[in-house]
Amino acid sequence: xxxxxxxxxxxxxxxxxxxxxxxxxxxxxxxxRTVAAEAALRRLYPLAGRAHLVGITGPPGAGKSTLVxxxxxxLRTVGRSVAVIAVDPSSPITGGALxxxxxxMQSYAGDHDVFIRSMAARGHxxxxxxxxxxAAAVLDAAGFDLIFLETVGTGxxxxxxxxxxxxxxxxxxxxxxxxxxxxxxxxxxxxxxxxVNKGDRPGAQRTAAxxxxxxxxxxxxxxxxxxxxxxxxxxxxxxxxxxxxxPELLTALDRHRAAGRDGSAEAARLARAEHQVWAIVSDRLxxxxxxxxxxxxxxxxxHEVAEHRLDPYAAADRLLGSxxxxx
Amino acid sequence: xxxxxxxxxxxxxxxDGHDRGAKVLARGLRDEGFEVVYTGLRQSPEMIATAALQxxxxxxxxxxxxxxxxxxxxxxxxxLREQGLDDVLVTAGGIIPDDDIPALKEAGIAAVFGPGTxxxxxxxxxRANVRSRD
Numbered sequence: 001x002x003x004x005x006x007x008x009x010x011x012x013x014x015x016x017x018x019x020x021x022x023x024x025x026x027x028x029x030x031x032x033r034t035v036a037a038e039a040a041l042r043r044l045y046p047l048a049g050r051a052h053l054v055g056i057t058g059p060p061g062a063g064k065s066t067l068v069x070x071x072x073x074x075l076r077t078v079g080r081s082v083a084v085i086a087v088d089p090s091s092p093i094t095g096g097a098l099x100x101x102x103x104x105m106q107s108y109a110g111d112h113d114v115f116i117r118s119m120a121a122r123g124h125x126x127x128x129x130x131x132x133x134x135a136a137a138v139l140d141a142a143g144f145d146l147i148f149l150e151t152v153g154t155g156x157x158x159x160x161x162x163x164x165x166x167x168x169x170x171x172x173x174x175x176x177x178x179x180x181x182x183x184x185x186x187x188x189x190x191x192x193x194x195x196v197n198k199g200d201r202p203g204a205q206r207t208a209a210x211x212x213x214x215x216x217x218x219x220x221x222x223x224x225x226x227x228x229x230x231x232x233x234x235x236x237x238x239x240x241x242x243x244x245x246x247p248e249l250l251t252a253l254d255r256h257r258a259a260g261r262d263g264s265a266e267a268a269r270l271a272r273a274e275h276q277v278w279a280i281v282s283d284r285l286x287x288x289x290x291x292x293x294x295x296x297x298x299x300x301x302x303h304e305v306a307e308h309r310l311d312p313y314a315a316a317d318r319l320l321g322s323x324x325x326x327x
Numbered sequence: 328x329x330x331x332x333x334x335x336x337x338x339x340x341x342x343d344g345h346d347r348g349a350k351v352l353a354r355g356l357r358d359e360g361f362e363v364v365y366t367g368l369r370q371s372p373e374m375i376a377t378a379a380l381q382x383x384x385x386x387x388x389x390x391x392x393x394x395x396x397x398x399x400x401x402x403x404x405x406x407l408r409e410q411g412l413d414d415v416l417v418t419a420g421g422i423i424p425d426d427d428i429p430a431l432k433e434a435g436i437a438a439v440f441g442p443g444t445x446x447x448x449x450x451x452x453x454r455a456n457v458r459s460r461d
Contacts, residue, residue, distance in 0.1 A: 019409050024383035032331050096357040099364045109373035116381055120362045
């Protein structure tokens with residue numbers, strides 16, 4: 001097999017040349033956070049940044065996977081390549097997972113330009129797996145035009161996908177709540193597009209009208225550039241199972257992407273970079289503090305906090321101090 | 328990295344009308360700590376091989392009740408091999424007569440689990456026989 005870096009280079013070369021098996025293996029390495037994966041990501045990151053990353057989130061059963069399937073079909077009719085990362089939860093008890101999103105997204109056997117990958121969240125709580133963003137970067141470097149990041153079924157505040165995607169679509173089902181639900185902070189706030197799916201159900205248009213009234217009502221302030229501004233998402237209605245409204249959704253996605261190119265997406269890209277880099281800094285700090293020479297001190301410090309003999313701030317200062325960090 | 332979960336694809340090739348057994352197995356393996364990708368009913372051999380490749384699974388578990396196992400299962404094994412997935416463990420379950428098992432093993436099916444097999448037996452077999460990969 002050779003050294004991890006050699007192995008990574010081999011897999012990268014093959015994946016970039018269009019070998020889907022090498023791509024799948026690379027994604028496994030990323031999920032398992034192997035040494036080879038880090039080497040591969042270093043090599044691939046400069047090649048990424050061209051794909052349109054679209055987050056699809058919403059409550060369980062709203063139709064996320066069915067909508068992604070309908071979007072894949074629509075994209076293929078116009079010849080655009082597409083990859084999907086579909087995340088489902090891991091059991092907090094056994095670590096096992098049932099990844100069922102493929103049931104709605106039948107594999108396009110023989111179509112080289114569709115790639116669907118299921119991922120278990122593996123204990124990560126924000127709606128994605130901790131490695132979903134890195135997996136998206138690999139697919140981006142491999143040259144897919146669009147990449148869908150489908151979250152686990154979310155509740156009110158799993159907003160992490162907004163940092164990982166260029167465009168965030170929040171799915172709602174008809175009659176899921178009243179106008180007060182629509183003005184609560186959280187999931188709907190991060191939406192660039194809100195989609196009321198199951199448009200053939202009674203109440204779909206009314207739900208969309210309520211959402212429009214509440215979400216679009218926010219008036220931008222004149223001093224908006226000094227003040228974090230709520231998004232004003234477009235509200236669409238789809239019936240994913242029949243494809244109704246899906247071409248319009250694709251148009252809206254493209255429009256959002258084009259608008260983002262004018263500069264409004266710069267903040268989102270910076271937020272994503274920050275999120276990625278801080279996550280790595282935090283992982284590396286943790287690894288350092290657990291290396292054999294420091295582990296005993298680190299664990300003793302954590303015990304002191306658990307027993308309320310030391311406050312957590314003093315503990316953090318002590319641990320950072322043990323790494324030679326002083327302010 | 329220490330112990331990553333074993334990833335299993337549970338698939339139903341052919342025209343079976345129901346998938347209760349496959350779902351019970353998928354859920355049972357989840358409870359045994361496996362990451363289980365479930366694809367649903369009426370999968371062609373090509374769809375199953377594509378899913379196994381994209382998901383980079385360690386195991387493909389095929390559930391079949393229709394009687395078409397002698398056609399479909401060897402074809403799936405062949406497609407997996409053709410795509411370079413020769414290190415994937417392939418097992419079968421459902422309604423498969425004992426007389427057919429030797430030929431299926433010859434074709435590449437590592438084990439056939441008939442009615443009455445417990446989830447624990449399947450899980451233990453997979454843990455013992457899955458090929459270790461980097």
